[in-house]
Amino acid sequence: MKVVFIGSGNLATHLSLAMKGAGIEVVQVYSQTESHASLLANKLSCSYTTEPEFIVVDADVYIFSVKDSALLDLIHKIPQNKGLWLHTAGSVPMGVFEGYNDRYGVLYPLQTFSKNRDIDFSIVPVFIESNSAGDEAYLLSxxxxxxxxxxxxxxxxxxxxxxxxxxxxxxxxxxYLMASKILQEQSLSEAFLLPLIDETAAKVHQLSAREAQTGPAIRYDENIIEKHIELLSDPNMKELYRLISRNIHKESSNE
Known part of the structure; x- marks a missing residue:
């Protein structure tokens, strides 16, 4: 099985390296930025190109892992081939490929990907779709x-x-960023919040989000809420605090 990656960003990097680790051969990387293409190609021990017309035509699978806005511009530049075309986007319909290739579909990993952050791909849910039953079965495998x-x-x-x-x-x-800004303004360490962040995420493995909700907004404690809002200098953060607090109270009241 031969795969071509069209794109070299965070998702493309993690996904292609996971494929290499699974014994799937990535034969080429395309990116319009040569430094990005060559960096990923070196990790995969494969060739790369910065020109769409030089993308190889004998691969089995072509994975488009680019920004949604760039996908439409790229599709018509890819040489015709008999491979299965897949995109990795969450909100782009499978039909974006219709009229450009006979075989197409979606390979969408539901995970956040960042540089220099390893991911255990074996636990990442991957959502697939294809325009044919045969290729859907192929994608499952x-x-x-x-x-x-x-x-x-x-x-x-x-x-x-x-x-x-x-x-x-x-x-x-x-x-987290908003909280970080508040701490930085007071010369407080962001590390103080890490146990809280970890427990907040861990709780929803056993409890529903509604059951796990805590804080003054549940009972809409206006005394605390207004004191917090007074501490905020940014009008947008004030508005956001009010809006979220009201929504937490509304959802908690609907139990």
């Missing part, structure tokens, strides 16, 4: 070499899954 969790999911369901992931991961991490 292909993704099964990487992880124990392979799930067939439609484009419609996947975009809602991606939306939920943004709330659970991206917005949560942004809250």
């Amino acid at each position: 292909f993704a099964g070499k990487l992880t124990r969790q392979v799930i067939s999911l439609s484009s419609e369901k996947r975009k809602h899954l991606h939306l939920a992931a943004v709330w659970a991961c991206n917005f949560t991490n942004h809250m």
